[in-house]
Amino acid sequence: MLIGIVGKPNVGKSTFFKAATLAEVEIANYPFATIKPNSGVGYVKVKDAAREFGKVSNPRNGYVLKEFRFVPVQLLDVAGLVPGAHQGLGMGNQFLDDLRQADALIHVIDVSGSTNEKGEVVDAGSYDPLEDVRFLEVELDFWYLGIIQKGWEKFARTVMQEKIEIQKALAKQLSGLKVTEAMIEEAVEKLGLDKERPSSWSETNLKNLAVYLRKKTKPMLIACNKADVPTAAENMKRLRQEFPEYLFIPCSAEAEIALREAARSGLIEYVPGEKSFTIVQEDKLNEKQKKALQFIQQKILDVYSSSGVQEALDSAVFKLLQYLAIYPGGVSKLEDKDGNVLPDCFLMPPKSTALDFAYKLHTDLGKNFICAKDVRTKKTVGKDYALKHLDVLEIVSGK
Numbered sequence: 001m002l003i004g005i006v007g008k009p010n011v012g013k014s015t016f017f018k019a020a021t022l023a024e025v026e027i028a029n030y031p032f033a034t035i036k037p038n039s040g041v042g043y044v045k046v047k048d049a050a051r052e053f054g055k056v057s058n059p060r061n062g063y064v065l066k067e068f069r070f071v072p073v074q075l076l077d078v079a080g081l082v083p084g085a086h087q088g089l090g091m092g093n094q095f096l097d098d099l100r101q102a103d104a105l106i107h108v109i110d111v112s113g114s115t116n117e118k119g120e121v122v123d124a125g126s127y128d129p130l131e132d133v134r135f136l137e138v139e140l141d142f143w144y145l146g147i148i149q150k151g152w153e154k155f156a157r158t159v160m161q162e163k164i165e166i167q168k169a170l171a172k173q174l175s176g177l178k179v180t181e182a183m184i185e186e187a188v189e190k191l192g193l194d195k196e197r198p199s200s201w202s203e204t205n206l207k208n209l210a211v212y213l214r215k216k217t218k219p220m221l222i223a224c225n226k227a228d229v230p231t232a233a234e235n236m237k238r239l240r241q242e243f244p245e246y247l248f249i250p251c252s253a254e255a256e257i258a259l260r261e262a263a264r265s266g267l268i269e270y271v272p273g274e275k276s277f278t279i280v281q282e283d284k285l286n287e288k289q290k291k292a293l294q295f296i297q298q299k300i301l302d303v304y305s306s307s308g309v310q311e312a313l314d315s316a317v318f319k320l321l322q323y324l325a326i327y328p329g330g331v332s333k334l335e336d337k338d339g340n341v342l343p344d345c346f347l348m349p350p351k352s353t354a355l356d357f358a359y360k361l362h363t364d365l366g367k368n369f370i371c372a373k374d375v376r377t378k379k380t381v382g383k384d385y386a387l388k389h390l391d392v393l394e395i396v397s398g399k
Contacts, residue, residue, distance in 0.1 A: 001073050001103050002074045002076055003073055003104050003313070003316050003317070004075075004076050004078055004099045004104070004106070005017050005075060005108060006099065006105050006106070006107050006108070007080065007081065008109070008117070009119030010110075010115050011080075011115050011119070011132075011226075012253045012254070014077055015254055016077075016225060016309060017038055018257055019253045019257045019260065019307075020075060020309055020313055021040035022260055039075070040077070041072045041073070041074060041075065042073055042313050043272075044071050044313055044314050044317045045273050045310055046069050047067060048064055048069040049069075050342045052376070055334060057342040057343070059343060059345070061344075065271045065272075066271055069325075071345050073317060075313075076098065076099075081096070096140075100176050102218060103321060105218050105219070105316075106221055106223050106313075107132075107220050107221070108225050108253075109129050109132045109133065109223070109224060109225065110129060110225055110226050111224035111227055111229075111232045111236055112124045112125070112129075112227075112231045113231055114126070114127065115127060117131065117132075124229050124230070125231035129235050130242055133242075140214050140218065141207070144211075144214045145206060145207055148210055149206060152206070155169070156199040160197065166195045167184035167195075170184045171184050178217045179216075179217055183213060183217070184213075187212045191208050220246070221248075221315055221320055222243075222247070222248045223249050224308075225251055225253055226252065227250035227251055227304060228255070228299045228300050232250070236248060247315055247320070249312045249315060250304045251311070252307050253309055255296045256310075258293075266280065268280060272310040275302075276297065277293070277297070279293065317347065321350075322349075323348060323349060324349075324352065325346070325348075325389060325390055326346050326347075326357055326391050327344070327345050327375075327392040328344055328394070329392040331373050331375050346360055346361075348360065348387055352386075352387045353384050353387065354382065354383055354385040355369055358383075368398040368399065371396050372385060372396065373393065374393060375393065
């Protein structure tokens with residue numbers, strides 16, 4: 001799974017990426033600090049299922065903090081997009097191409113309105129962040145349209161002459177964007193397109209198709225950075241009224257970096273995504289650090305219940321993509337041969353079955369699948385059992 005971090009230059013996108021990954025990335029107060037995409041690992045937060053059995057899990061990948069398990073996901077911080085990116089402005093084509101393999105997008109905006117359309121710093125409240133949501137939609141839609149339109153007439157003629165099913169031909173053409181045959185079929189039906197005569201599709205038809213497929217293949221939430229600036233609250237309200245279809249998450253990437261760095265240094269205890277932290281080495285904090293932590297608690301955590309960074313990651317995976325976290329375990333014991341408790345946790349797509357999970361673990365387990373057992377209830381389930389978030393399953397297979 002790949003989550004793309006996108007947005008205009010200088011809105012805190014790379015700060016958000018660093019907060020999510022603690023990777024060393026270039027963060028600068030000028031447009032295009034990021035030129036090549038930064039790739040890193042972030043973590044989504046789920047309950048540690050081992051706690052229900054009186055144990056603590058030992059992750060092979062990821063980590064455990066208190067009662068939570070943090071499961072790795074790949075993140076991509078793409079260089080800042082500007083209006084006209086789909087036409088190549090600001091190295092836009094290259095940056096858009098970096099997003100091809102993303103499963104979902106987190107669009108970071110400066111909700112305080114202190115970064116203009118070019119990514120330049122302006123007075124807080126002097127720029128309307130609603131324009132950022134509109135501009136990115138336009139750029140992504142025209143990017144998709146450009147890919148669809150490239151050689152369209154020849155493509156449509158070939159489909160008709162050779163009597164190829166449009167969903168198969170178009171899905172193959174757009175596979176780089178993660179478009180599937182099912183998506184094309186659904187789009188053709190909902191948009192009322194003539195699947196027998198794609199050459200009759202108008203430019204408006206193609207634009208509507210581009211928008212439909214972009215929404216399907218690149219679901220997006222909005223991370224409203226700099227939410228602690230006074231001008232942010234009113235803008236948040238307006239954004240939610242204007243774009244009810246989006247999930248808006250207020251956040252402060254700078255605050256999250258400060259908290260994670262302080263926790264890494266042993267100065268505080270902090271679980272990402274929680275609404276408070278505990279100072280454990282107050283004598284090692286100087287006055288400036290104490291004031292900064294007090295500001296974060298009062299102006300961000302007390303107001304929004306979290307810094308927003310962890311919530312954005314979790315929402316992208318579990319709300320936008322509706323993935324399920326599944327633990328492989330045993331009814332008789334939760335440990336592997338090395339004594340590690342529930343060492344693995346896999347993120348499975350929505351509507352996955354017990355058989356899908358068996359194949360995820362190992363091809364042989366899928367091929368020789370007999371049944372699965374719910375470790376909590378000890379009940380046996382079949383191959384068509386629909387996985388539920390945080391299931392702990394044992395796969396039983398033949399030789």
